[in-house]
Amino acid sequence: MTVLDQIADAIGTDRILTGVDAAPYGKDWTGAYTSTPMAVLRPANTAEVAAILKIAHATKTPIVPASGRTGLTGATLAEGALMLSVERLNEITEINVAGRTATVGAGVILSNLHDVAEEHGLIFPLTLGARGSAMIGGLLSTNAGGSNVVRYGSTRGLCLGLEVVMADGRIMNLMSALHKDNSGLDLRNLIIGAEGTLGIITAAVLKLKPKPQAYATAMVAVPSLPDALDLLHRLQDETGGGVEAFEYMPRSYIDKHMQLFPDVTGPFEAIYDINVMIEVAATRAKDARPQDDGSLPVVSALEETLGAMLENGTVLDAVIAQNDNQRSEIWKRREDAGEVAFFGGVFVNTDVAVPLDKVEAFEKALTPRIKAIDPEAEEVIVAHLGDGNIHHTSYITRNDPGVIDAMTEAVEDVVQELGGSFSAEHGIGVSKLETMKRRKDPVALDAMRAIKAALDPNNILNPGKVIPTA
Amino acid sequence: MTVLDQIADAIGTDRILTGVDAAPYGKDWTGAYTSTPMAVLRPANTAEVAAILKIAHATKTPIVPASGRTGLTGATLAEGALMLSVERLNEITEINVAGRTATVGAGVILSNLHDVAEEHGLIFPLTLGARGSAMIGGLLSTNAGGSNVVRYGSTRGLCLGLEVVMADGRIMNLMSALHKDNSGLDLRNLIIGAEGTLGIITAAVLKLKPKPQAYATAMVAVPSLPDALDLLHRLQDETGGGVEAFEYMPRSYIDKHMQLFPDVTGPFEAIYDINVMIEVAATRAKDARPQDDGSLPVVSALEETLGAMLENGTVLDAVIAQNDNQRSEIWKRREDAGEVAFFGGVFVNTDVAVPLDKVEAFEKALTPRIKAIDPEAEEVIVAHLGDGNIHHTSYITRNDPGVIDAMTEAVEDVVQELGGSFSAEHGIGVSKLETMKRRKDPVALDAMRAIKAALDPNNILNPGKVIPTA
Known part of the structure; x- marks a missing residue:
């Protein structure tokens, strides 16, 4: 019996795509990495993922886990391999408002989690341009970053618990919602960022954060990068660490963006070499309560800091968003970075x-x-x-x-x-394998190889990715 | 040639303690765990640690790493083994004020790092009762917590880079000072919390934080634990996450503490069942600037919150420290917890x-x-x-x-x-091995065993700790 027949026996043929149905999965967002998977598997629950891996393990069949396929390093290339898409594990099982946690399947799309959290007055603070397609499984597997890391950390720092199907099909339950847990080796952080080479993440417990009650968003031009850093430190000091985004867009980026999106105007009437997008959140309730003149303290704090720096010439120009439309426009310029890079x-x-x-x-x-x-x-x-x-x-x-x-x-x-x-x-995928070989500490590389061999002795999980051969 | 002779040849006899000189190392802070090491080795640098491990690896000699020996789980028990004390790796190599990092040896005592960071207007925010003896190597190896975790996270969250000597004596250089680094498997977090079973930490790059410019510290009595949590959330909201400590001491603890330290008076004139120690920091410069009446905004914020709750009966009593002495007294009651437990x-x-x-x-x-x-x-x-x-x-x-x-x-x-x-x-050490066996997910335990065998095939690094045998 072929591997696919065995899998069909275990979980049903309707879970398996081949031929033209599978073809779209051979492409990722970049268009730069294409492959032809043997088949695409779309299990509907963790037990089905486990059943697939048991068969793959026994038959030594390579398995490439995939979710939104918005990565930039070719980590879901699956030439001749089984691609396991977690897209059906898309349930948001629980939003715990008191505990500020979300329990989610690996196939939940990031922007869906954003929406559901907001309905509860909370946020899941990870955000990036691909949020309408990227899924939790891939975000965890690549330890994705994005534009709010300065405030909330990368994906790793937002994850409390994991459910993982290991190479042999056994299910590892690390679904803790605790903030402190020193019970042995840190397997959670080992699986996060491993790009599917050590196990397949099927579910997670994620941290939610209180929704900031107001934002101040601005584009600012400064004479030099040290002035930009000075501005960052001043704002952090004045707001108690309330800076949510601090994004540098030099003239080269603004020019390329306007070339790609000719309808969009530049951030300023003049043209500057060093532009920074800033977002500051009202982290204290007080900072979001309108003052007598109707202004918000969080906006005033930004205005005051920028005003002082405009006066002494360390800020050249500044535009603060006056409404949601202007805020979106400022964000869009930054979030088009993917399109700009892959122009x-x-x-x-x-x-x-x-x-x-x-x-x-x-x-x-x-x-x-x-x-x-x-x-x-x-x-x-x-x-x-x-x-x-x-x-x-x-x-x-x-x-x-x-x-x-x-x-x-x-x-x-x-x-x-x-x-x-x-x-x-962005991680390693295939695009940085050579770089890993050249630049990563050789003892660390050997440790990675040893761990990979220990947890996936048949080398079936996303083989040929992340860890270069010796 | 005996193992000790080989080590003496490699690093000199003055690094080796035996007999009565070694005896004090057979005890830890608790007094509950005692052992007789074959010898105590005190290497003066990373190269000497590497030389020792090469010999131990070749001769399959067990090595127990130790630093301040203030742990509570017997993780440094070394019966018949070589104990490797990192106490001489006690250099604070660099304080980078702009980058807010400290580069330190594993033998640096926590309170020494506190003092040096303060000289630069910064803090290393990890703190616990044993800070005058506990060393960085042990704090990282146990992923120590303490009283400021609510604000700053555990030790893991405060570490950017590590230098580790692996079981075979090779040196793994992960000494990054970066906040973002997705270059392969997360070996740093795997080593942190492994209690010396996967490698010996010899140096680290740690995060420093801006020194809060003022604190408000209080003892508060509340009618119920839900009221205490409500107080926590209100304070977090009012201060933008400025709560640095929120420590519960029920009557049982206060009684035991007064029994042990008869000279210390109780926190209040009356006796309450539910007492909480609170410390809030001025995270914004503004909150530490005295107001017209001389009061500090951070203290006023605490007073206002407590005042409102006193009025509606959800706080029963409160004492706010008026000076450093009163603050120290409040902290001491909490930090005596070790003595109270091991009464x-x-x-x-x-x-x-x-x-x-x-x-x-x-x-x-x-x-x-x-x-x-x-x-x-x-x-x-x-x-x-x-x-x-x-x-x-x-x-x-x-x-x-x-x-x-x-x-x-x-x-x-x-x-x-x-x-x-x-x-x-506190970690696992030997005291929780049976609990690990009974309670930890069996797939996770097998993954830990596989990783241990892969990175320490001769099982020389702190054998018999953390990971129970199958």
């Missing part, structure tokens, strides 16, 4: 982190090296400045693997010189 | 976590079960109420292993019924 043509896209105060040094060191490789290369940067996380894209004139490799290595060199990481928030 | 006699001490709103249910369900086992047993509780973390001690009348086991199981039963954890912040 077309030949490009080298990176996702690196450096210490907060080294973003300027990164730019200065990198540009001449990029130009030395391809004098006509065009650079675009967008960065989560509050985290030191830079997305740098080089649009190059020749589709030459040698040039692409040289550009990638140039970025890695600068990152390494500055004590940074070559993968800040 | 002497026969006792069963536990460290459990339940959801925040289940602390009352825990007390109500447990007492009759304790009394059924030993009608004369005396119960004392002290709890990090803001984390749902309860330390419950039963002082019993007979040193009978059967009674002790029954009490332990009674606590575990109640915890399990309430969806809690049998180990919140």
